[in-house]
Amino acid sequence: MSDNVEILIKKAAETAAKVALKTYEDKQRAEMKAINDRKLHNTKMLLNNYRLLSEHVDNATYKRDQIDTAEAINWINEMYDPNNKADAIVNSIKNSALKTKIMVAHINKMLKIYELYCHSENSPKMLRRYEVLEGRYIADARVRYEEIAEKWTVDVRTIQSDVKEAVKDFSQLLFGIDWLNSLQ
Template sequence: MEVKVNELSEKQLDELIERIVISIRKDREEERKQFKKYAEHNTSLLLRYYHKLKGHTNSVKEQLEADQDTFWNHNWLDLSALMQNKAKTVKLMDHVDYALEVYEKVCKNSDSSEERRRYQIIMRKYINENRQSDQEIADYFDKDRTTINRNCKEAIKDLSVIIFGVDMLNYW
């Protein structure tokens, strides 16, 4: 049975519009939650693989220097897709390094000892050359491992905002 819009009363139309608006709002809220979840997951992956990605970016720079004026640099040999992927990695890692610098400043200027500790935890766990386990970090700060894990999760949330921007905020 097909109903035409002109057959609906004003009240029915208003109810229909309200249902549609509510449905759209629910969908948008779910999309925001999913984005936030994925962004935090991706931030965690960026940190976990930080050294491998940085190694990749270093190899790109070395490869570009080595390939200059060689067979691989000829116009008829198209490696653009590979180089685009490598260029994306370089840009992303530059952005991650910038985000870490911003986060360091934010944490160091904080009145909260917990927030100041968060940056150090991220550095010790993911970034420093001699990475430490959660237990080693907990021992260093004389805290329980669960406190270190909670601080690390909060730091990842904070970094996600810096890396992915305003879309990480749920209230807009």
């Protein structure tokens, strides 16, 4: 083969490799963005439903420490009854109550960490972000944007922006190292 053909083949291969690598990296970025968007969506959903979930945990009929021996024996006997279909429903309810309790406990721990983090920054913006997160999603009664803006003497749009950033920060805590790895 002539030198020109070899050079042409080499350049074509390099170009093809660069295009393939760029395509692969773009696809990876898109997948990570979709995962991050899903985590952020889940964080918003959990925060929007925090009061309801917390209420569910506080009022769940089934709590592990409430089972007495007689009840446990009855459940065991029912499990061996081949005609018993209610057991699947009971197990589903128990599992739901337990999962909800674990999730609410995790949210509460991460809220404490976020509160400590915001206070350690010693920045009005970070203190405001914690207050916004707590007031909008955690407090017994939802605090309006206008009330927080008035207290901090800032525009309502600033408070709305603080909510967005606080939810992003909190999502990092909820999902831990997976979230941080995806940002790199």
